[in-house]
Amino acid sequence: MAVTERSADDWSEDWPEEFDLAAQVASVNEGELAFIPRVKADGAHYHRNRIAITEDSLDLGWVGLTQCHENIDPVHAAQILFRVDGIRDLAIERSRNIGRAWVEGHSVQLEDVGADAELCIRAQSRALQSLGDGLFRLRNGPYMRRFLDGYYPMRVALSIDYPGQRLRLVGQAPENQEGFSVDHTQNRLQVDATFEGRLVTCFDFCERDDDSCGDMAPDCVTQADPSSAAQD
Secondary structure, three states: OEEEEEEEHOOOHHHHOOOOOOHHHHHOOOOOOOOOOOOOOOOOOEEEEEEEOOHHHHHHEEEEEEEEEEEEOOEEEEEEOOOOEEEEEEEEEEEEEEEEEEEEEEEEEEEEEEEEEEEEEEEEEEEEEEEEOOOEEEEEEEEEEEEEEOOOOOOEEEEEEEOOOOEEEEEEEOOEOOEEEEEOOOOOOEEEEEEEOOOEEEEEEEOOOOOOOOOOOOOOOOOOOOOOOOOO
């Protein structure tokens, strides 16, 4: 749902006096998803999302999205990207310790990001897809924190509200494990993930009066993506 990227111009300023380039390159994640203990992501980019699935979402596919970014890397320039046909009504709600922030097409552009920066935005996201026979999939991502060809630790939290009188949760990907947890009630999912690489989440819902729904749901990763973030 969002990609955060740093400008290459900021890289040299981060090098310590005794910089072991070979060791640094060897340790960089190249995109493969790896969940990590939360302590390893302390101080890393924290990405909070509130998603609202409504009755209208079941017909149209658009869900409400409020998204806040904390611990943004203090750099001269960065951007948050969305897929061009997967976002609409994108607007900035508030920002802190950012010299300038503005919406440009399907992206939010940032300049002069300071320490302890925060950015909150709101939008409509085309993240819900009807797969037929009463089955709906909420697919979000890929989430990533990327600079050049490397991917770095980040934490993503999702709070997903859905009409529990109409839908029931029947599947999720990834499964619960260290670094990825899902708690749910009849009307809400709470997701917490700490990871490196590219994270895609899928949550499958069935109409409550359809007992056979969900048995043949397609794979999360290979299913066509209606809402993933744009990539450079």
